[in-house]
Amino acid sequence: MFPTPIERTQPRTRFAYKVFLPIALILWLLPLLGVALTSVKPAADLDSGNYFGAPSRIAIENYWLVFKNSNIGYYFWNSIKVTVPSVLVSIGLSLLAGFALATYSFRSNLIIFFMIVAGNYVPYQILAIPVRDLPININLYDTTLGLALTHIAFQTGFCTLFMRNFIKALPNALIESARVEGVSEWRIFCYIVVPLVRPAIAALSVLIFTFVWNEYFWATIMSQSVDVRPVTAGINELSGEWKARWELISAASILTAAPPVLMFFLMQKHFIAGLALGATKG
C-alpha cells in the first residue's frame, strides 16, 4: 500500500511525524487563528495592550458593529455584483472557445491556443497602467461593469486552457457520432459537451469565484467609489477609518473570507470529481 500507513513505519519516523505535523499545522494556521481571535476581542483588550493573549470575553458584537460602523454591507454587495457575472461570463466564453479549440481543426488553432496559454504567464501587474487607461477612455472606470470586464478578460484565458483540455479528453467519437446523426454543432455543444463537462464547470466555478472574490490588485486600481469598491479593497479603507480598531478589521476579514470557503465546501464533491476526471480521461 502506498503511502505506508504511519502506524507501520519505523519508530523514528513516527516520532518525527508526531512532532512536526502539529508544528506545521500551527504555523500554517497561525495567521488565521490570530485574525479569528482578534475579531472576538473587545476593544478594551486591544487598548490595554492585550494583542496576543486570550480575549477577556467573547465580543461577538464586533461582527454587528462592523456593519453598523462602516460601508462593508455595500462592499459585500459590490463584490457579489462583480464576482457572479465574472464567473458566469468567463466560464461561458471559455466553454465556447474550448469547444472550438478542442474539436475543430483550423489553421490557426494551435497558434491561438498557445497564445492563450502564453497569456497566462504574463504578470498582470505590468499591465496595470494600460488596463486602467482603457476604461478611463471609454468611461468605464470606477464602474462595476468595468471591473467585471477586467476580471473576465483576465480569467477567460485560464478557463479556456482548462476547458479546451477537458473537452479534448472527451472521446471524439461522441461528437462525430452526433454529427453523422445530423445534430447541429450548437446542439452538440449544448446536449453533449456541456453535460459531460459539468464536473469541470463546477470545479472551475469554485476556482474563479475564489480568484475574483479574493482579488485585491484590480479591486484597488479600478474602483474608488463606495458603490463600486469590492469588499477586499473596502477592508483596506477600514484600516484608515479606525486605526486602532483592529477587532473590527479582523471581523470584516473573517466575513470576507467566508464566501469562497463556503462555496468550496458546497461544491467540494464536484470539485474533487472534476480534478480526478480530468486526470484519468474518464
Add this chain to the structure above:
Amino acid sequence: MAKVKLSGIRKSFGQSEVIKGIDLEIPAGSFCAFVGPSGCGKSTLLRMIAGLEDITHGSLEIGGQEMIDVAPAKRGVAMVFQSYALYPHMTVAENVTFGLRMANHPKRDTEQRCLEAARMLKLEELLDRKPSQLSGGQRQRVAIGRAIVRNPDVFLFDEPLSNLDAALRVEMRAEITRLHAKLDATMLYVTHDQVEAMTMADMIVVLDKGMIEQVGSPLGLYHEPNTLFVARFIGSPRMNTFSVNLCDAGDGNVSCMLPGGSSIQLDGSSLRTGKATFGIRPEHLDVVADGHLQGKAVLCERLGSETMLHVDIGLADPITVKADGLTNVTEGDAVGLKLNPKACHLFGPDDRRVRSGSLQ
C-alpha cells in the same frame, strides 16, 4: 437500400497520401467488408463515405447521387463506432432516439422506432439504463440500435466488434448477419479480422497501403487470390510461401524446384521460367512418409480437431501444416509432406498471380 459508388477517391493528410485512388462499386443491399492491415486506409475510407473526412479528390455516389459536398447527416448513412460512442449521460432510450429528437422528428414515431429497434436487438428491458450499467455486448447493441432507428440507406460499421471478447464476438457476428437479412440495407463493414469478413460479407475489399488489392467474394479471394498480399492476408493460419525456380517442362507444364531438391510439375502457369513465389495453404499439405518436401517438426499445436505442425524444411521460417487432430507426429520427428498440385499457387516477380491453386 442504396448502391455506393466510389470513383478515383484520394485522400491526403498534409503531404502524405493515405488513399491512393479507389474505384469501387458496392451493389445495393450487399454486405461489403473492408479488410487490410492497420494503416491501410480502410477506416479512413469509411469515414470519407460517412462524411467525417473530406475527400481530397474523386467522386462518391450514394444511391446515384453525388455526395462530396453533402453534410454527413444528409447522406442517408448511419455509423456504428468501434468505441460505441454512447452518450454516457443519457439512458439507452435517449441514446437511441437522440438523433431523431434533435431533428424534431414526430414524437409518436420516434418512440415507435425506438421500441422496434429495442425489440429487434433485445434491449427492451434496458431502455432506462445508463450505458455505464451495460455490458460490452449490450453497449454494442445500443450503438447498432441508434443506427437502425434512423432508417438509413447505408450502414457503416467501423470495427464494431473489436472491443468485445471472443465469445461475444461470435454471437454479435451472427446478430449483425441476421440484421442485414432483415433490414435489407447496404452495409459497409471495416474490420482487421478476416474471420469477420469471411463469415459475414458477401463482398470483400482487401486494401493495402491505400489501394485496393482485390475485390471478390469470400471464397473467391480464398481460392483465387490475385496477389501474394491477398494470398497471405486471407486464410488462417496463413498460406505458406517460399521462392522457387521455374523451368519449362513442355506440354504447357512448368517444373518447380522445391526446397530440399525435389520438384513438382504444375500446369497452367503463365510464367514459364525464372524466379517465382510458390504458395500453398496449410490444409493442402499431407503428412506422408516420403513426400515432395522433407523436414522436421519443430512445434506441434494440438487444437483437438486438428494439429498445427510447424515444419522446418530448411527455410528461414518453418512452414505450417494442418494435420489431423489425432496425428502421432511429435516435436522432433522427421516428416514428409505431399503437395496437392491443384492447390499450388504461383506468383510472379511482381507478386501477381501466374497460376491459381483453386483446386479446380
